[in-house]
């Protein structure tokens with residue numbers, strides 16, 4: 147259902163199609179002067195509709211605030227990672243490193259014990 151009213155800037159007749167407006171937009175762009183024209187209140191959808199849609203946007207910020215309270219700041223997240231690193235990753239790396247060193251020394255020591263006298267004796 148298209149309503150007609152005049153653009154206050156250039157006086158051109160404007161069509162306002164309630165159904166075609168996204169989110170019951172209160173303004174339309176004048177196709178002649180490209181002005182953003184506020185639609186007269188009597189042409190807009192009934193006030194009861196806008197009151198009904200209002201609680202939803204108000205409820206959303208409350209929900210995001212609740213999520214933000216649980217959300218950690220980047221600094222907190224960094225500290226948690228540091229604690230995990232120091233408590234779990236670092237000991238694991240040291241253990242693996244020492245084990246590898248032990249294995250390498252375990253292989254190298256007998257070889258050296260055999261090779262060193264042979265090298266010294268060959269001279």
Ligand SMILES: [Zn+2]
Nearest residue numbers: 153156176179
């Ligand atoms: Zn205009």
